[in-house]
Amino acid sequence: MNDLMTLDAYGRLTEPATLTIQRLLPGPIERIWAYLTESELRRRWLAAGEMELRLGATTELVWRNEQLNDPPTRRPEGFGEEHRMQVEITELDPPRRLGISWGSTGGVTFLLEKQGSEVLLTVIHRRVEDRATLLNVSAGWHAHLDMLAADAGGGVKPRHWDHWLRLRAEYDRRLPG
Template sequence: MSATDSGTDELAVRVTQRFTAPAERVFDAWLDPEGLTRWMFGPATREEEIARLQIDPRVGGGFSFRVRRAGTLLDHVGKYMRLERPHHIEFSWGMAGESDSLVSVHLAPTAQGCELELTHYLDPAWRDFAERTRSGWARMLDLLDRNLYSAQRTEAMPAQSFGWVDAAHVLHMERLLPAPPAQAWNWFAERAPRAHWLAEGDLPLEPGSAIELIFDHAELSPYVLPAPDALRRHEGSYLRGRLLACEPPGLLALSWGDTPEAGEARFVLSPRGQASVLELTHSGLADPATRVDVAAGWHTHLAMLTARMQGAAPPAFWPLYVVLHKEYALRLAAA
């Protein structure tokens, strides 16, 4: 939500954003130079290169955010006038050597997290840039919300939930599912439940049968966020392969592709009390980049599955995938 108010002496551009993160976490994100690279400056936000980000986070302290954009070095500078964690941040904002403006950030707690209201006070002479200023802050605050949401989800995951790759380039993952194998099986074998966490499409349960899965990742969660530009080719993509094994309710295996070098995805369900242990393996991951892609993909899909089986709303697919992809790039670097 946003608005622009004008008067004789100032032009006030206002933007509001709701966050699922608490106000303390949103407040701290404004004062973290490394974190700013994920939502305010750098290639995550626009086509630019970060030269240097410096912050002196105290009242009277300043900041200098240097970026290189289209070959030009730009230095965004300002001074903190008000820092009252977690409710208020106020600072001057401008380019080095030019006149500055004032930005006021107010955070109020909500039942789900907090609401932020940002007001950027401009000189009326900058009226023609008001909408551009509004849309810029709105875009950055939306990106901050996505990053904080994804970070919360990742931090909540126990370390043992991450997959690993063995010497034969096989990915291994394990999950405890909240249903016995006879019930958990339906989430793999039946089209409707499977479409809520993995993909739509035909999966005949006769070994040797052709299969076709259709992926619409963003729609797997009620929090529909589009794929980043670099990943949009995966939306609406098809997987064609064959069913290799089917032993209800304990084993389902299929080829991940229809070429001779295609890997195999195998799901094994075993009982543990009133729950099931899922052992997932995916073979044929000799290429380092592919194994990171596949590991992050399965981890994200299994987050959809466990949430759905628990009757909860799964997280937005793509923000979670992006965070997990970075984590697996580090974890599997030596695999």
């Protein structure tokens, strides 16, 4: 892991098709766990959807990214008003580890680690084989984690879709072709 003094907000490829991205967030760990698992908190930074915390449980996540800001931001071409995805809990060790399936990729694991009064959140998104999908996923996680950091820390949320577009261009420069 990165030294916390030099924690880079950008995700990196830790394997050819695995994105790892981290954020240092205000604790306690149970509070950040709630942001991952409780629909009302999760919808403020990622997607809504009631989650039963047991291995094998399924959840429908519902994204409404335009609603992450007030006033709402305008979505880029090719994105709908809403996106839905069925996920399954594949790993569960509250409040330290949550793994879920993720579409056609190898799934996502959220790791939480206490760092004094803060929490290091590591997101690992595996087997993102296609470059266009990797760019979207990288910019998406980065933008959504920035929303989480702002919400959890009482800061100002970036304008989601504008931020996502800038990040996608930056990841296009940063990640190998």
